[in-house]
Amino acid sequence: xxxxxxxxxxxxxxxxxxxxxxxxxxxxxxxxxxxxxxxxxxxxxxxxxxxxxxxxxxxxxxxxxxxxxxxxxxxxxxxxxxxxxxxxxxxxxxxxxxxxxxxxxxxxxxxxxxxxxxxxxxxxxxxxxxxxxxxxxxxxxxxxxxxxxxxxxxxxxxxxxxxxxxxxxxxxxxxxxxxxxxxxxxxxxxxxxxxxxxxxxxx
Numbered sequence: 001x002x003x004x005x006x007x008x009x010x011x012x013x014x015x016x017x018x019x020x021x022x023x024x025x026x027x028x029x030x031x032x033x034x035x036x037x038x039x040x041x042x043x044x045x046x047x048x049x050x051x052x053x054x055x056x057x058x059x060x061x062x063x064x065x066x067x068x069x070x071x072x073x074x075x076x077x078x079x080x081x082x083x084x085x086x087x088x089x090x091x092x093x094x095x096x097x098x099x100x101x102x103x104x105x106x107x108x109x110x111x112x113x114x115x116x117x118x119x120x121x122x123x124x125x126x127x128x129x130x131x132x133x134x135x136x137x138x139x140x141x142x143x144x145x146x147x148x149x150x151x152x153x154x155x156x157x158x159x160x161x162x163x164x165x166x167x168x169x170x171x172x173x174x175x176x177x178x179x180x181x182x183x184x185x186x187x188x189x190x191x192x193x194x195x196x197x198x199x200x201x202x203x
Contacts, residue, residue, distance in 0.1 A: 001017070001018045001022045001023055001113065001116070002015045002016065002017050002018070003015065003016060003018060003116045003123055004016075004123065005123050005124075005125055005197055006122060006123065006124050006125070006143075007124070007125060007126065008124060008125070008126045008127065008129070008139050008142065008143065009142055009143075009146070010142060010143050010145075010146025010147060011146075013125060016123060016197065016200060016201075018116075018200055019200060021105075021109050022109050022112065022113055024106065024109055024110055024113065026110065026113070026114070027106075027110060030103065030106060030107050030110060031107060031110055031111060031114075031184060031188065033099070033103070033107075034099055034103070034104070034107035034111075034183075034184040034185065035184065035185050035188060036097065037097040037098070037099045038099075038183060038184065038185030038186075039185060040097045041096075041097070043094075044094075045090075045092075045093075045094030046092055046094075047089075047090040047092065048089075048090055048091060048092030049085075049086040049089030049090060049091075050085055050086065051085045051086065051087075052075070052077040052078060052079060052084060052085030052087075053077075053085070054085065055077040055083070055084060055085045057075065057076050057077040057083070057084070058075065058076065059075045059077065060075065061073070061074055061075065062074065062075070062076055104183065104184070107183075107184035108182060108183060108184050108187065110184070111184040111187040111188050112187055114188070115187060115188075115190075115193060120190075120191065120192050120193065121187075121192075121193040121195055122143075122147065122192070122193065122194050122195065123195050123197050123200075124143065124194050124195065124196070124197060125197040126197075127139075127155065127157065127161070127164065127194065127196045127197075128157070128161035128163075128164040128196065128198070129164075130164060130167050131167070132167060133167050133168075133170055133171065135167070136167040136168045136171060137171050140153065140155075140168070140171060140174055140194075143194060147192075149192050151173075151191040151192060152173040152174070152175065152191055152192075153173065153174055153175070153191065153192045153193070153194055154174075154175045154176075154177055154190045154191070154192070154193045154194070155168050155174060155175070155176050155177070155193075155194050155196075156177050156178070156179055156182065156193055156194070156195045156196060156199065157176070157177075157178050157179065157196045157199075158178070158179050158196045158198045158199040159178060159179060159180055160198065161196050161198055162178045165178070175190075179195075179196070179199045
Protein backbone atom coordinates (compact mmCIF):
# COMPACT_ATOMS: atom_id res chain seq x y z
CA UNK A 1 0.00 0.00 0.00
CA UNK A 2 1.26 3.45 -0.93
CA UNK A 3 0.40 6.71 0.83
CA UNK A 4 1.37 10.30 0.13
CA UNK A 5 4.20 11.86 2.11
CA UNK A 6 3.90 15.54 3.03
CA UNK A 7 6.34 18.15 4.24
CA UNK A 8 5.70 20.23 7.37
CA UNK A 9 4.36 22.94 5.05
CA UNK A 10 1.65 20.62 3.76
CA UNK A 11 3.23 20.09 0.35
CA UNK A 12 3.33 16.66 -1.30
CA UNK A 13 6.85 15.26 -1.33
CA UNK A 14 6.08 11.90 -2.90
CA UNK A 15 4.71 8.45 -2.16
CA UNK A 16 5.91 6.02 0.49
CA UNK A 17 5.21 2.29 0.59
CA UNK A 18 3.89 0.94 3.86
CA UNK A 19 5.27 -2.35 5.20
CA UNK A 20 3.78 -5.63 3.92
CA UNK A 21 1.70 -5.97 7.11
CA UNK A 22 -0.59 -3.25 5.73
CA UNK A 23 -1.57 -5.21 2.62
CA UNK A 24 -4.75 -6.55 4.20
CA UNK A 25 -8.35 -6.95 3.15
CA UNK A 26 -10.86 -4.91 5.13
CA UNK A 27 -12.47 -6.77 8.03
CA UNK A 28 -15.20 -4.70 9.67
CA UNK A 29 -16.05 -7.56 12.02
CA UNK A 30 -12.52 -7.53 13.48
CA UNK A 31 -12.58 -3.75 13.88
CA UNK A 32 -15.94 -3.92 15.64
CA UNK A 33 -14.65 -6.63 17.94
CA UNK A 34 -11.52 -4.60 18.77
CA UNK A 35 -13.56 -1.47 19.49
CA UNK A 36 -15.88 -3.51 21.73
CA UNK A 37 -12.94 -4.85 23.76
CA UNK A 38 -11.14 -1.52 24.15
CA UNK A 39 -14.33 0.41 24.87
CA UNK A 40 -15.33 -2.11 27.55
CA UNK A 41 -12.05 -1.44 29.33
CA UNK A 42 -13.00 2.22 29.76
CA UNK A 43 -15.84 1.21 32.10
CA UNK A 44 -14.93 0.31 35.66
CA UNK A 45 -17.86 -2.08 36.15
CA UNK A 46 -18.04 -1.50 39.91
CA UNK A 47 -21.81 -1.10 40.21
CA UNK A 48 -23.26 -3.35 42.88
CA UNK A 49 -26.68 -3.87 44.46
CA UNK A 50 -27.77 -5.50 47.73
CA UNK A 51 -29.58 -8.81 47.71
CA UNK A 52 -32.44 -9.58 50.12
CA UNK A 53 -29.99 -11.21 52.54
CA UNK A 54 -28.08 -7.90 52.87
CA UNK A 55 -31.08 -5.58 53.37
CA UNK A 56 -31.44 -4.21 56.90
CA UNK A 57 -35.09 -5.14 57.40
CA UNK A 58 -36.94 -7.52 59.71
CA UNK A 59 -37.23 -11.13 58.54
CA UNK A 60 -40.64 -11.46 60.20
CA UNK A 61 -43.52 -12.61 58.02
CA UNK A 62 -45.51 -9.57 56.88
CA UNK A 63 -48.91 -10.97 57.89
CA UNK A 64 -50.50 -14.35 58.35
CA UNK A 65 -50.67 -16.72 55.43
CA UNK A 66 -54.43 -17.09 55.14
CA UNK A 67 -57.57 -15.15 55.82
CA UNK A 68 -56.43 -11.64 54.82
CA UNK A 69 -57.69 -11.67 51.25
CA UNK A 70 -54.28 -10.51 50.10
CA UNK A 71 -51.46 -12.28 48.34
CA UNK A 72 -49.10 -14.52 50.31
CA UNK A 73 -45.97 -12.69 51.46
CA UNK A 74 -42.97 -13.40 53.61
CA UNK A 75 -40.37 -10.81 54.70
CA UNK A 76 -40.42 -7.21 53.40
CA UNK A 77 -36.85 -7.69 52.19
CA UNK A 78 -38.24 -9.50 49.12
CA UNK A 79 -37.42 -7.87 45.80
CA UNK A 80 -41.10 -7.06 45.02
CA UNK A 81 -41.23 -4.47 47.82
CA UNK A 82 -39.85 -0.93 47.71
CA UNK A 83 -36.63 -0.97 49.71
CA UNK A 84 -36.24 -4.71 49.30
CA UNK A 85 -33.27 -6.53 47.82
CA UNK A 86 -32.59 -6.59 44.09
CA UNK A 87 -32.98 -9.99 42.49
CA UNK A 88 -30.66 -9.93 39.47
CA UNK A 89 -28.65 -6.71 39.68
CA UNK A 90 -24.92 -6.12 39.08
CA UNK A 91 -22.59 -7.77 41.59
CA UNK A 92 -19.53 -5.55 41.31
CA UNK A 93 -17.64 -8.11 39.27
CA UNK A 94 -16.36 -7.47 35.78
CA UNK A 95 -15.20 -9.92 33.16
CA UNK A 96 -12.20 -8.67 31.20
CA UNK A 97 -12.65 -9.02 27.45
CA UNK A 98 -9.46 -10.18 25.76
CA UNK A 99 -8.19 -9.67 22.23
CA UNK A 100 -5.30 -11.98 21.21
CA UNK A 101 -2.04 -10.28 20.23
CA UNK A 102 -2.29 -11.21 16.54
CA UNK A 103 -5.82 -9.81 16.37
CA UNK A 104 -4.70 -6.62 18.16
CA UNK A 105 -1.98 -6.02 15.61
CA UNK A 106 -4.19 -6.82 12.65
CA UNK A 107 -6.92 -4.50 13.99
CA UNK A 108 -4.35 -1.70 14.35
CA UNK A 109 -3.14 -2.19 10.77
CA UNK A 110 -6.73 -2.24 9.45
CA UNK A 111 -7.66 0.90 11.37
CA UNK A 112 -4.63 2.77 10.00
CA UNK A 113 -5.43 1.60 6.46
CA UNK A 114 -8.96 2.92 6.93
CA UNK A 115 -7.65 6.30 8.16
CA UNK A 116 -5.22 6.61 5.25
CA UNK A 117 -7.97 5.77 2.74
CA UNK A 118 -10.25 8.39 4.28
CA UNK A 119 -7.33 10.87 4.27
CA UNK A 120 -7.73 11.50 7.98
CA UNK A 121 -4.26 10.09 8.66
CA UNK A 122 -1.53 12.22 7.09
CA UNK A 123 2.11 11.16 6.87
CA UNK A 124 4.41 14.11 7.57
CA UNK A 125 8.18 14.31 7.32
CA UNK A 126 10.10 16.51 9.77
CA UNK A 127 7.75 16.63 12.75
CA UNK A 128 10.76 16.07 14.98
CA UNK A 129 12.68 19.08 13.64
CA UNK A 130 11.51 21.53 16.31
CA UNK A 131 13.34 22.78 19.37
CA UNK A 132 10.65 24.85 21.09
CA UNK A 133 6.88 25.07 21.48
CA UNK A 134 6.49 28.23 19.38
CA UNK A 135 8.02 26.40 16.39
CA UNK A 136 5.74 23.41 16.96
CA UNK A 137 2.70 25.70 17.22
CA UNK A 138 3.59 27.41 13.95
CA UNK A 139 4.11 24.05 12.25
CA UNK A 140 0.72 22.73 13.36
CA UNK A 141 -1.01 25.95 12.32
CA UNK A 142 0.55 25.71 8.84
CA UNK A 143 -0.49 22.08 8.45
CA UNK A 144 -4.05 22.74 9.65
CA UNK A 145 -4.41 25.71 7.29
CA UNK A 146 -3.13 23.72 4.31
CA UNK A 147 -5.44 20.78 4.97
CA UNK A 148 -8.34 23.04 6.09
CA UNK A 149 -8.62 21.37 9.48
CA UNK A 150 -10.53 22.99 12.34
CA UNK A 151 -10.91 20.02 14.69
CA UNK A 152 -8.49 18.56 17.22
CA UNK A 153 -5.47 16.73 15.83
CA UNK A 154 -3.38 13.86 17.12
CA UNK A 155 0.37 13.88 16.55
CA UNK A 156 1.86 10.40 16.43
CA UNK A 157 5.63 10.05 16.84
CA UNK A 158 7.88 7.08 16.35
CA UNK A 159 9.56 5.68 19.44
CA UNK A 160 12.87 7.25 18.38
CA UNK A 161 11.43 10.74 17.88
CA UNK A 162 9.05 10.83 20.85
CA UNK A 163 11.42 13.18 22.68
CA UNK A 164 10.09 15.93 20.36
CA UNK A 165 6.56 15.38 21.68
CA UNK A 166 7.20 17.71 24.64
CA UNK A 167 7.09 20.72 22.31
CA UNK A 168 3.56 19.83 21.14
CA UNK A 169 1.95 18.88 24.47
CA UNK A 170 0.97 22.41 25.53
CA UNK A 171 -0.64 23.38 22.22
CA UNK A 172 -4.42 23.81 22.31
CA UNK A 173 -6.46 21.11 20.52
CA UNK A 174 -3.38 18.97 19.98
CA UNK A 175 -2.96 15.49 21.49
CA UNK A 176 0.33 13.63 21.38
CA UNK A 177 0.90 9.89 21.21
CA UNK A 178 3.69 7.47 20.42
CA UNK A 179 3.27 4.75 17.85
CA UNK A 180 3.99 1.75 20.17
CA UNK A 181 1.04 2.71 22.41
CA UNK A 182 -1.47 3.10 19.58
CA UNK A 183 -4.38 0.69 19.29
CA UNK A 184 -7.30 0.33 16.92
CA UNK A 185 -9.70 2.15 19.27
CA UNK A 186 -7.47 5.22 19.69
CA UNK A 187 -6.95 5.38 15.92
CA UNK A 188 -10.62 5.04 14.96
CA UNK A 189 -11.84 7.54 17.56
CA UNK A 190 -9.36 10.26 16.59
CA UNK A 191 -10.33 13.02 14.15
CA UNK A 192 -7.16 13.86 12.22
CA UNK A 193 -3.77 12.22 12.72
CA UNK A 194 -0.44 13.68 11.67
CA UNK A 195 1.99 10.76 11.67
CA UNK A 196 5.76 10.92 11.86
CA UNK A 197 7.08 9.43 8.62
CA UNK A 198 9.94 7.65 10.39
CA UNK A 199 7.37 5.26 11.93
CA UNK A 200 7.32 3.30 8.70
CA UNK A 201 10.88 3.99 7.53
CA UNK A 202 12.27 2.19 10.56
CA UNK A 203 10.45 -1.04 9.69
